[in-house]
Amino acid sequence: MHNPAQNADLIRRSLFSVWHPCSQMKQYESFPLIPLERGKGAWLYDFEGNRYLDAVSSWWVNLFGHCNPKINAAIRDQLERLEHAMLAGFTHEPVIKLSERLREIAPSSLGHCFYGSDGASATEIALKMSAHYWRNMGHSDKTQFISLKNSYHGETLGALSVTDVALFRDAYGALISQQATVASPDARLADPGESGEDYAARCAQMLEEHLARHHRSIAAFIVEPLVQGAAGMAMHHPSYLTLARQICDRYEVHLIADEIAVGMGRTGTMFACEQGKISPDFLLLSKGITGGYLPLSIVMTKDDIYQAFYDDSTARGFLHSHSYTGNPLACRAALATLDIFRQDDVLNANRRKAEYLNRISEPLREMPMVRNWRNTGMIWAFEVAPSRDRFAQRCFQLGLQHELLLRPMGNTVYFMPPYVVDEEEMRLLVERTSAVMERLA
Ligand SMILES: *Cc1c(COP(=O)(O)O)cnc(C)c1O
Numbered sequence: 001m002h003n004p005a006q007n008a009d010l011i012r013r014s015l016f017s018v019w020h021p022c023s024q025m026k027q028y029e030s031f032p033l034i035p036l037e038r039g040k041g042a043w044l045y046d047f048e049g050n051r052y053l054d055a056v057s058s059w060w061v062n063l064f065g066h067c068n069p070k071i072n073a074a075i076r077d078q079l080e081r082l083e084h085a086m087l088a089g090f091t092h093e094p095v096i097k098l099s100e101r102l103r104e105i106a107p108s109s110l111g112h113c114f115y116g117s118d119g120a121s122a123t124e125i126a127l128k129m130s131a132h133y134w135r136n137m138g139h140s141d142k143t144q145f146i147s148l149k150n151s152y153h154g155e156t157l158g159a160l161s162v163t164d165v166a167l168f169r170d171a172y173g174a175l176i177s178q179q180a181t182v183a184s185p186d187a188r189l190a191d192p193g194e195s196g197e198d199y200a201a202r203c204a205q206m207l208e209e210h211l212a213r214h215h216r217s218i219a220a221f222i223v224e225p226l227v228q229g230a231a232g233m234a235m236h237h238p239s240y241l242t243l244a245r246q247i248c249d250r251y252e253v254h255l256i257a258d259e260i261a262v263g264m265g266r267t268g269t270m271f272a273c274e275q276g277k278i279s280p281d282f283l284l285l286s287k288g289i290t291g292g293y294l295p296l297s298i299v300m301t302k303d304d305i306y307q308a309f310y311d312d313s314t315a316r317g318f319l320h321s322h323s324y325t326g327n328p329l330a331c332r333a334a335l336a337t338l339d340i341f342r343q344d345d346v347l348n349a350n351r352r353k354a355e356y357l358n359r360i361s362e363p364l365r366e367m368p369m370v371r372n373w374r375n376t377g378m379i380w381a382f383e384v385a386p387s388r389d390r391f392a393q394r395c396f397q398l399g400l401q402h403e404l405l406l407r408p409m410g411n412t413v414y415f416m417p418p419y420v421v422d423e424e425e426m427r428l429l430v431e432r433t434s435a436v437m438e439r440l441a
Pocket of ligand 1: 118119120121123152153154155224229230258259260261262286287
């Protein structure tokens with residue numbers, strides 16, 4: 001609906017009273033906000049009659065399109081039954097069914113689901129649960145964590161302590177008990193002539209050396225399996241996960257798989273860990289779990305961890321809670337999302353879509369400024385060289401002019417489209433991105 005006056009009014013009011021996330025507010029003077037009117041499928045629509053292909057799934061959350069009829073119907077149905085109730089002392093069918101379904105499909109032995117509100121809260125829960133487990137087991141000295149270089153696990157203070165992105169972390173250094181990092185198996189960092197797999201083995205060796213020295217004080221190793229998202233879609237060989245699992249077992253350190261971004265089919269398998277043929281001690285889910293509709297996160301864990309808390313003593317229990325823990329509307333959205341995976345054979349359909357996009361992207365990846373073209377499942381990324389001043393912002397702006405929502409990280413451009421993207425939309429994505437690259441050259 002073309003309504004420029006309403007558009008200007010919404011921008012003015014938003015800047016007056018809404019403090020936007022991940023933003024230097026002053027930059028909205030030169031790069032205006034875009035009020036959205038509606039969404040449908042892979043598209044977002046503004047008030048000026050423009051549309052934008054949501055090539056980043058609205059911050060990696062949307063799986064089956066905006067205003068998906070099946071998810072809408074499930075939420076509507078739940079809304080008429082029970083919108084929310086506390087989960088301590090009470091339970092409800094959506095949270096039970098969701099836990100049962102996840103238990104069926106997750107890597108083996110992850111039978112217990114603990115609920116949080118968003119990704120960062122899942123990280124907090126896993127860190128606390130891991131350290132508390134060791135304490136209950138008589139190892140109260142195991143209180144440290146390790147993560148990969150350039151890792152991202154959320155931005156609350158506990159999650160920031162295992163996050164290695166300077167821009168998000170440095171201002172809060174004094175508030176955080178910063179944890180050690182080990183080398184990232186990011187295949188771009190392999191030596192010339194060294195395969196991604198060999199480099200992954202070399203990084204696993206460094207992990208082993210670190211644990212050999214420090215395991216007595218380490219509770220857990222947290223990792224984003226296969227793709228480190230906020231590091232700039234850094235991809236690694238699945239054998240790293242296999243080796244990391246063996247090493248963590250050898251040194252009695254938990255393995256936390258943060259699948260907040262990479263879970264739910266994003267890497268080609270339902271869970272990224274499947275590609276390393278491993279089962280972590282904690283599996284974190286959020287983002288796509290509700291199809292991108294409502295905040296919800298889940299920490300799945302094993303029976304021996306659960307049993308370490310099961311006791312007559314209240315203090316040995318895991319007393320963590322959030323007001324909206326296990327919200328029924330969010331659980332119904334998640335159940336509808338899992339139904340779509342099953343009914344539409346989504347993983348196989350995605351495999352064909354990924355092959356198609358890889359085929360048609362040949363001219364884009366051959367462009368002289370495109371480096372490190374890579375793909376895992378439904379994630380594609382490349383760097384643009386030489387890197388230019390304010391590349392990310394200029395690329396974002398030019399993308400919008402070409403009906404694309406691209407949101408580069410530094411000089412890394414990536415595609416992470418909703419799974420409903422069709423061939424015509426993929427062609428548009430690739431062709432328009434090429435046009436944007438031409439303009440930036
Ligand atoms: C997004 C993300 C988080 C944090 O999730 P929020 O819902 O933004 O708090 C944690 N880990 C990874 C890997 C993520 O991509």
